[in-house]
Amino acid sequence: MSNDIIPRKLARLQTEDKPRVLDLFAGCGGISLGFKAAGFDIRGAVEFDADAARSHGLNFHAGAPAHSEPIDITKTTPAELCIRLGLGPAAEAFDVVVGGPPCQAFARVGRSKLREIEEHPEAFIHDPRAQLYKKYLKYVDAFQPLAVLMENVPDILNHGGQNIAEETCEILEAKGYVCGYTLLNAAFYGVPQMRERMFLVAYRHELATQISFPSPTHWLVLPPGYEGSRSVALKTLRTLVNDAHSYIAPPAATPDLPPAVTAEDALGDLPAINARELLAAGKIARGARRFDTPVSYSRKIPSPYAELMRNWLGHETPKEGLADHVIRYLPRDYELFARMNPGDQYPEAYAHAVAMFEEQLSAARARGEKLIEGSAKYKALWESIVPPYDASKFPNKWRKMWRDQPARTLMAHLGKDGYSHIHYDSKQARTISVREAARLQSFPDGFQLSGTMNPAFKQIGNAVPPLLAKAIATHMMQALRQAAGNKEATDEPRRGAEAVS
Numbered sequence: 001m002s003n004d005i006i007p008r009k010l011a012r013l014q015t016e017d018k019p020r021v022l023d024l025f026a027g028c029g030g031i032s033l034g035f036k037a038a039g040f041d042i043r044g045a046v047e048f049d050a051d052a053a054r055s056h057g058l059n060f061h062a063g064a065p066a067h068s069e070p071i072d073i074t075k076t077t078p079a080e081l082c083i084r085l086g087l088g089p090a091a092e093a094f095d096v097v098v099g100g101p102p103c104q105a106f107a108r109v110g111r112s113k114l115r116e117i118e119e120h121p122e123a124f125i126h127d128p129r130a131q132l133y134k135k136y137l138k139y140v141d142a143f144q145p146l147a148v149l150m151e152n153v154p155d156i157l158n159h160g161g162q163n164i165a166e167e168t169c170e171i172l173e174a175k176g177y178v179c180g181y182t183l184l185n186a187a188f189y190g191v192p193q194m195r196e197r198m199f200l201v202a203y204r205h206e207l208a209t210q211i212s213f214p215s216p217t218h219w220l221v222l223p224p225g226y227e228g229s230r231s232v233a234l235k236t237l238r239t240l241v242n243d244a245h246s247y248i249a250p251p252a253a254t255p256d257l258p259p260a261v262t263a264e265d266a267l268g269d270l271p272a273i274n275a276r277e278l279l280a281a282g283k284i285a286r287g288a289r290r291f292d293t294p295v296s297y298s299r300k301i302p303s304p305y306a307e308l309m310r311n312w313l314g315h316e317t318p319k320e321g322l323a324d325h326v327i328r329y330l331p332r333d334y335e336l337f338a339r340m341n342p343g344d345q346y347p348e349a350y351a352h353a354v355a356m357f358e359e360q361l362s363a364a365r366a367r368g369e370k371l372i373e374g375s376a377k378y379k380a381l382w383e384s385i386v387p388p389y390d391a392s393k394f395p396n397k398w399r400k401m402w403r404d405q406p407a408r409t410l411m412a413h414l415g416k417d418g419y420s421h422i423h424y425d426s427k428q429a430r431t432i433s434v435r436e437a438a439r440l441q442s443f444p445d446g447f448q449l450s451g452t453m454n455p456a457f458k459q460i461g462n463a464v465p466p467l468l469a470k471a472i473a474t475h476m477m478q479a480l481r482q483a484a485g486n487k488e489a490t491d492e493p494r495r496g497a498e499a500v501s
Helices: 005-013 030-037 050-060 078-085 108-118 128-143 154-158 164-174 224-233 263-267 275-280 304-310 334-339 346-366 376-385 434-440 453-462 466-484 492-499
Strands: 020-024 041-046 096-099 147-152 177-185 196-204
Touching: 005 466, 020 030, 020 128, 030 041, 030 050, 030 096, 030 466, 041 050, 041 078, 050 453, 078 128, 096 128, 128 147, 128 164, 147 164, 147 177, 147 466, 154 164, 154 196, 154 224, 164 177, 164 196, 177 224, 196 224, 196 466, 263 304, 263 434, 275 334, 334 346, 346 376, 434 453
Parallel strands: 020 041, 020 096, 096 147
Antiparallel strands: 147 196, 177 196
């Protein structure tokens, strides 16, 4: 590496030019959107999933082919990426590298499946996806950014006894960075979702910048399960000798802050979708859901959060109307959703379903129908009402949202079922729509999602909430601008400033 790359990049930041960002494992662009809103230039992205790559290209590069095609980071070198995007030498191309290597290998919720595949209790350690963070670091090596952001699930702090975040900091520090990481919950930053994630930030030591994280903007008492998850994630930290690690306690939220944004704040102005009425009218059926039928907002006065989602600069609602407000075809369960109470999970849903079956059975027998237990008709009635899962084994598979709280964490498996987020409005009696999932993740209404319903749900569930990304990006922008304005850091690089485009 030329020893004047970092000074020249610092000098460039003294100009009005925006810091140039590369988003690795970019997905549809949650981090990119937050950084764009904070004043960064999203100059390139790497994403393997074809639908997510198209979404990213649509929203940040007007659908340009070079920015909309999937890229396999394991088969694409930094130099090849720069040639593909027309960016010149790799070391000159970017000021900031961001991204979240795939989290499924680190998350506890995915480990049972990996054990099943490899028949090994620690199979998740050998999952090749768990090694992709090393590719991330190789890209950092090649691009020599001034700053780095990495995001992942809290369980990355205790991955089979390894603290991947700590190891990453050690590697980055050896490369000339100061580094730190913490756990942040999206609900404290204006996102209507209780989503806990690890964030790691690093700056080149030449910036003389200490690591810190943005202060919360909202207040919430998190449910016990979230504090428990944090304790599990931090378990490895307590085994480190003399506290010699880079973990930074998250900035504390205080009760004097505005209350957290609720599910109703996020969704209340969206048009109602009464699933049972649609089913009765034959207006919903099995099959792929596309997003080419725009709808109008309800007449309800939007909350400040909803106004933000409607009018996000550069991603305003299209004039023709709201897109993506489509739901799953789940005819067996609409009546059950209506019966459930807010906060009910699968055991409660199962109990409601059994009660509904008993009611239907009694009504049928009162009409003179002979429904003998074990008969084909009896079984058919049972299967038409009661879900097939063992209530003792799947306690968290379903959940009906509270209207007056943020939603629980949206997962990528929204692309497969969506029962984790049943709408709080019993009259609508359904799981959330694609656009509602986007709202809960803080994607604005003008953000375009490529593909049909299932890929769109997956993209949303995999993303970093843009509002949380914006809070971090704004904090990082302040650090970068302050460092660039520091005379001691910028006297030397001024001579070479024009060499960086």
